[in-house]
Structure formats: structure tokens, C-alpha cells
Amino acid sequence: SQKIEQNSEALNIQEGKTATLTCNYTNYSPAYLQWYRQDPGRGPVFLLLIRENEKEKRKERLKVTFDTTLKQSLFHITASQPADSATYLCAHDSSYKLIFGSGTRLLVRP
Amino acid sequence: GAGVSQTPSNKVTEKGKYVELRCDPISGHTALYWYRQSLGQGPEFLIYFQGTGAADDSGLPNDRFFAVRPEGSVSTLKIQRTERGDSAVYLCASSLGSGNLDNEQFFGPGTRLTVL
Numbered sequence: 001s002q003k004i005e006q007n008s009e010a011l012n013i014q015e016g017k018t019a020t021l022t023c024n025y026t027n028y029s030p031a032y033l034q035w036y037r038q039d040p041g042r043g044p045v046f047l048l049l050i051r052e053n054e055k056e057k058r059k060e061r062l063k064v065t066f067d068t069t070l071k072q073s074l075f076h077i078t079a080s081q082p083a084d085s086a087t088y089l090c091a092h093d094s095s096y097k098l099i100f101g102s103g104t105r106l107l108v109r110p
Numbered sequence: 111g112a113g114v115s116q117t118p119s120n121k122v123t124e125k126g127k128y129v130e131l132r133c134d135p136i137s138g139h140t141a142l143y144w145y146r147q148s149l150g151q152g153p154e155f156l157i158y159f160q161g162t163g164a165a166d167d168s169g170l171p172n173d174r175f176f177a178v179r180p181e182g183s184v185s186t187l188k189i190q191r192t193e194r195g196d197s198a199v200y201l202c203a204s205s206l207g208s209g210n211l212d213n214e215q216f217f218g219p220g221t222r223l224t225v226l
Contacts, residue, residue: 097169
């Protein structure tokens, strides 16, 4: 079955450093991967989408890569800030629905 | 309103009762999705509407779950004979267009359902 996996352990980094989150998928070749941010008690908020023919996408301090050989996407936040602390979810397409990973919690220490 | 709204924000019910959860999507969004999220997990797909019809209901766990969208806007998720295992946050999302997955999905804040 299609699986999408994210590191369940929280990532704890110092303010100003680059946070790198990993998303791996198996048994599927998605056309897109999407990344969302979720704060406690709120719904996910869309951040970035990357297509299978794009190796990299950037938006302000965010960068996403998509490696179809490794079946992996990396999500980077540069110059991280405490306000970046949240859970980050990756998702891939499957027919008309999104399949989400379990999310990785990021904590940025001041 | 500016975003997706869901009511109620919290619902506590007893095992065996019937509940209805409501979703108001962003005006003009033809695609509407329901997801369920348990603690520490990502959202899990339940059902997708394109307009008034359920285009994909493969994620509904069993026949106690049903959803409608009679006028192609507001949707209601209905759960009969609730069980303790139904406790979760139920999220609604909407998007433009025909449900192509390159359209971002806009999520509501969710309804936290607790079955005692």
C-alpha cells in the first residue's frame, strides 16, 4: 500500500539554524508533494507544492526538494525563528485525495 | 467568511448517539474534503465531494459514517451509533477547480469529537 513516512521524533534546533525535515514515500510515484504547517488546535496550512519534474522550490525562507530516485522530499527552513515552531506535514496525491504523513514537530529555541 | 469554518468546534457525546458535524467551505470552491486526525497522526482522508456528489468515499471507515453536500456548498458529516474509537478531530478542507491535486487545500479549524 502507499506509504508516506516522516520522522516521528521532534526536531529541536537553535534559533538562526536551518531546520531540515524529511519525507519518504514508498510503493507509489506521486505527481506532487505538498507541505503543510499545523499549529496546535488548528487545521493544516498549505506552504509549498513541488511537482515530480521539479527538483527544488523556494518561497522566502522555505525550500523544498523532490528526489524521485530516493523517493524523498526534504523541507528546509533557513534562519529559523521560534515562530516557526509547529508540526510540519508532507502529503502526496493519490487519485483525488491527499495521503498525509504523521508529521514532524519542530521546536526552535530562542 | 474568509476561510473554511466548521461547527461545532467541540462535541462531546455518549457512545451510541448520533452526531452531525458541519463544514462551510470557501465560497466558490467546488471541491470539499473531510479528513479525520487522531493525536500524533496526520489527517486521514474520509470523503471527497466535487460539487454535490461524493466523488470518492473510499476513506469512510464503515456504514455508520455518511456525508452530504446537497447544494454544492455546505457539507455535513453524519456519524450514527458513535463509538469511543470515533473520537478524533474531524477536519474539512476545500479547494478550487476539479480536485486536481495541484490545487492547495484550505483547511478549517476542525471539530474535536469526544465519545464517552
